[in-house]
Amino acid sequence: MTNTENNNPLSADELSLDEVRERNEYLSSFLLESRIDTLNRALDMRTEYLTVMTENMFHAQNASAIVRHCEAFGVQNIHTVEDLCPFLPTLNIALGTDKWIDVKRHATTADAIKDLRKEGYRIIATTPHHKSCTPETFDVKKGKFVLVFGTEKTGVSEEIMAEADEFLQIPMCGMVDSLNVSASAAILIYMLSQRMRLECDDWHLSDEKRTRTLYDWYRYAVRDSEALLERKYPKK
Numbered sequence: 001m002t003n004t005e006n007n008n009p010l011s012a013d014e015l016s017l018d019e020v021r022e023r024n025e026y027l028s029s030f031l032l033e034s035r036i037d038t039l040n041r042a043l044d045m046r047t048e049y050l051t052v053m054t055e056n057m058f059h060a061q062n063a064s065a066i067v068r069h070c071e072a073f074g075v076q077n078i079h080t081v082e083d084l085c086p087f088l089p090t091l092n093i094a095l096g097t098d099k100w101i102d103v104k105r106h107a108t109t110a111d112a113i114k115d116l117r118k119e120g121y122r123i124i125a126t127t128p129h130h131k132s133c134t135p136e137t138f139d140v141k142k143g144k145f146v147l148v149f150g151t152e153k154t155g156v157s158e159e160i161m162a163e164a165d166e167f168l169q170i171p172m173c174g175m176v177d178s179l180n181v182s183a184s185a186a187i188l189i190y191m192l193s194q195r196m197r198l199e200c201d202d203w204h205l206s207d208e209k210r211t212r213t214l215y216d217w218y219r220y221a222v223r224d225s226e227a228l229l230e231r232k233y234p235k236k
Contacts, residue, residue, distance in 0.1 A: 065182035125164035132167035
């Protein structure tokens, strides 16, 4: 279950920041210090500066792999377009990593582009067919960016190609001219997240986002957290 799928009235988005802080303090009392330290260390490396978008990814194993890549390399958000097929990671491949990131679902590519531009993101189309930037030459310091990965057979849509601010490719040395989408995602997310942390100053989560994310994580980490919260903070 992703964070955005949880419609419980106790969700972080429906509480003030002070209320979230209070609940964080309460839930932390049910965790070992070592567990709290682990969660905070992961948050220290989380980012929204780099995000990922998928268009109609129909292979569950690829969806699962991208979820794992994002979690492993500290990318907090995945945006999905699902007007043709749903984004459904396979649980035995994702191995619970979907609990620690936010999946933001969009009905159409146009909706996703609109929302991402409103948040100040550059739209970066990943494609082997436009020789623009490589992972080494891409300007990570220019501002926030979203890596767009298309459907497995045809790649990113014409709509993305028309709207993209830049194109990004992985240079090939062999006879093939492209990689599987999950392999491409792993390479690009790893290389660009590493460069971002080395070259950019503003890649960390904001204090508010960090606090609200920690609340979501505590709710997953604490057994029977919903019952504990309802007993401590009964609904009015």
